Amino acid sequence: DAGITQSPRHKVTETGTPVTLRCHQTENHRYMYWYRQDPGHGLRLIHYSYGVKDTDKGEVSDGYSVSRSKTEDFLLTLESATSSQTSVYFCAISVGTGGNSPLHFGNGTRLTVT
Amino acid sequence: AQKVTQAQTEISVVEKEDVTLDCVYETRDTTYYLFWYKQPPSGELVFLIRRNSFDEQNEISGRYSWNFQKSTSSFNFTITASQVVDSAVYFCALFGVPITQGGSEKLVFGKGTKLTVNP
Numbered sequence: 682d683a684g685i686t687q688s689p690r691h692k693v694t695e696t697g698t699p700v701t702l703r704c705h706q707t708e709n710h711r712y713m714y715w716y717r718q719d720p721g722h723g724l725r726l727i728h729y730s731y732g733v734k735d736t737d738k739g740e741v742s743d744g745y746s747v748s749r750s751k752t753e754d755f756l757l758t759l760e761s762a763t764s765s766q767t768s769v770y771f772c773a774i775s776v777g778t779g780g781n782s783p784l785h786f787g788n789g790t791r792l793t794v795t
Numbered sequence: 796a797q798k799v800t801q802a803q804t805e806i807s808v809v810e811k812e813d814v815t816l817d818c819v820y821e822t823r824d825t826t827y828y829l830f831w832y833k834q835p836p837s838g839e840l841v842f843l844i845r846r847n848s849f850d851e852q853n854e855i856s857g858r859y860s861w862n863f864q865k866s867t868s869s870f871n872f873t874i875t876a877s878q879v880v881d882s883a884v885y886f887c888a889l890f891g892v893p894i895t896q897g898g899s900e901k902l903v904f905g906k907g908t909k910l911t912v913n914p
Binding site: 714721722723724725726739740769771773780781782783784785786788789 | 828830832838839840841842845847886888890892901902904905906907
């Protein structure tokens, strides 16, 4: 267990509302990631962080923002949720020096936007 | 651009059969890493193996084996004597190491192969 906690585990929200998902780690790893998983698309990177206040975009970053004010927390915010953002969101940490190291994933957050 | 193709969307086998999951990748990086992850019906994602581009040795771990062939850009995964507990979605992933510094951290996943092992 790599000590990753995602919250909430499930959320239903309405179109147009802001939503924040939290990823918390207990092991002080530098690299953290947010992925979304959708049928037929596999896992796609939204944003990642390589340190406190250091973040970068992934391949599907539109409509999402992130913040990392502490090593242990990586927040994903949907500024104005849309139905296309209904998905399962996974947080992951790299146990090494970045993307060339294995990722450990949280248990996921199932988000439904109605 | 990097790409991972898992052409088999779903595979169904009967217990004790051997099954191979295909993974074909594309990258222009000379240094890269390949991964396999497992997602059982419970939903969590579990790391299985990592291979770097300079190590083409096949790997065996119990009933699992991996065949890495740079000549065909493939990193296939074989389960021998499959069991019901092997039922899961399996993802192949690629991380290319850019030559220039500041390259982005983009681990690219295939779309996954859903394996169902029937008793």
